[in-house]
Amino acid sequence: MxxxxxxxxxxxxxxxxxxxxxxITWDPHPAIAAAVGPDRARAFLTGDFGFAAWNHAQDAGRSWDDGEAAALETHPHLADEIRAYRQHFDLSMVGPxxxxxxxxxxxxxxxxxxxxxxxxxxxxxxxxxxxxxxxxxxxxxxxxxxxxxxxxxxxxxxxxxxxxxxxxxxxxxxxxxxxxxxxxxxxxxxxxxxxxxxxxxxxxxxxxxxxxxxxxxxxxxx
Incomplete structure (x- = not known):
């Protein structure tokens, strides 16, 4: 049945x-693009950084301070992108x-x-x-x-x-x-x-x- x-x-x-x-429509691109521009944001989200898995760790309870610190240690050249998401998070909530x-x-x-x-x-x-x-x-x-x-x-x-x-x-x-x-x-x-x-x-x-x-x-x- x-x-x-x-x-x-x-x-x-x-x-x-x-x-x-x-x-709620969610898209991390606008948040990251606010700091580094749309092209760098797109490259960050689609490249080998692994945004989805990194963000999931915070969803699963890791603090943002710890998450950002871990990412900056392995990807220091992406510091602006890494910090941008939390800083501009409201832009990722595109709307209802x-x-x-x-x-x-x-x-x-x-x-x-x-x-x-x-x-x-x-x-x-x-x-x-x-x-x-x-x-x-x-x-x-x-x-x-x-x-x-x-x-x-x-x-x-x-x-x-x-x-x-x-x-x-x-x-x-x-x-x-x-x-x-x-x-x-x-x-x-x-x-x-x-x-x-x-x-x-x-x-x-x-x-x-x-x-x-x-x-x-x-x-x-x-």
Whole structure:
């Protein structure tokens, strides 16, 4: 039986959202480009420095002072790029994913329980809370940097379950990373790989959850 069949007519349900590139568009390029220009920023992000793995370590609990120190030791010639990301971090939060926020508000209005599980540095996450008021709609947000565990480690989902608390079995989870979705599925969550707000709305509707109309999402008529 598909997990979503268990949701029909059984509200309020629980939906767990990832934040970056699901509800908040995140792109490190503008932050780094603010200090070194777009070409150097692009080279830094696509070169052999390994930005994704370095940033993930901070998401998993390493302090930014320690992270920058480690990077400067191995890549001193990239000092400006390394320091730029934290210094101009606000520019990496490009803006809300408006359609997804509309979905979130609709779920909240219908009494659906809302949780969030995000890979985010503990030091930098407060900037998101200050900027995006819709984060207050979540009953609980598990921030990876605060618990020193990050997706796709399956243990992070068990930590969410203990802290929220919530039964993972059948809980709907939304993330743009296939690896994170696979990890969520492995612990029994009904996981959806996010691509667009319209696609997410259709997936949630299949599970019997209330969603905005295509017009409310700004989708063109077909």
């Amino acid at each position: 598909p997990p979503w069949l268990r949701w029909a007519g059984d509200l309020p349900a629980t939906v767990v959202f990832d934040l970056g590139n699901v509800l 994913v408006e359609g997804s926020v509309t979905i979130l508000r609709t779920l909240a209005a219908h009494g659906v329980r809302l949780l969030a599980l995000t890979n985010w540095s503990a030091e930098l996450f407060p900037r998101a809370v200050e900027r995006f008021d819709f984060l207050s709609l979540f009953e609980h947000i598990t921030v990876s940097g605060r618990i020193s565990l990050a997706k796709p480690d399956p243990e992070v989902f068990h930590r969410l379950a203990a802290d929220a608390p919530v039964d993972l079995l059948g809980t709907v989870f939304v993330d743009d990373s296939p690896a994170n979705v696979e990890a969520a599925s492995s612990v029994g969550m009904d996981a959806i790989t996010f691509t667009t707000p319209g696609q997410l709305a259709r997936e949630l509707a299949l599970r019997g959850l209330p969603v905005p109309t295509p017009a409310e999402l700004g989708e063109p008529r077909t």
